[in-house]
Amino acid sequence: MNIVIAMDSFKGSLSSIEAGTVIKNTIEKVMPDADVRVCPLADGGEGTVEALTLGMGGALETITVTGPLGKPVKCVYGILADSQTAIIEMSGAAGITLVQSLWAQKVYRSFAPSPTLLSFQHSKRALFKSPVM
Numbered sequence: 459m460n461i462v463i464a465m466d467s468f469k470g471s472l473s474s475i476e477a478g479t480v481i482k483n484t485i486e487k488v489m490p491d492a493d494v495r496v497c498p499l500a501d502g503g504e505g506t507v508e509a510l511t512l513g514m515g516g517a518l519e520t521i522t523v524t525g526p527l528g529k530p531v532k533c534v535y536g537i538l539a540d541s542q543t544a545i546i547e548m549s550g551a552a553g554i555t556l557v558q559s560l561w562a563q564k565v566y567r568s569f570a571p572s573p574t575l576l577s578f579q580h581s582k583r584a585l586f587k588s589p590v591m
Contacts, residue, residue, distance in 0.1 A: 467505035474498035511536025
């Protein structure tokens with residue numbers, strides 16, 4: 459029996475190939491005679507470079523670039539077998555995931571319980587406020 463596993467990534471946890479490989483290994487345990495093939499998919503976001511590059515028989519390379527915060531960021535790009543075609547992901551080269559991660563941390567902290575007591579000189583009332591970052 460021929461089985462094709464074609465699936466997208468699970469954002470932030472498994473790439474398309476990792477998820478497909480888990481399924482392939484499970485199928486091969488219960489159907490050892492099956493011919494199982496993993497075909498990576500992506501929707502243009504996370505995992506697209508990996509899916510396109512490996513799906514077309516290319517190789518993944520890692521490069522360090524200056525990210526949007528001025529710090530070194532490692533990103534992955536693909537080189538196809540002809541060595542003339544590179545596949546890049548702008549968000550990887552720009553370090554967008556780092557920016558989103560920092561933004562998420564700031565948002566989380568803005569909701570974390572860190573009240574600041576503001577007292578007024580001539581009042582018995584106090585106002586508790588969470589700082590917004």
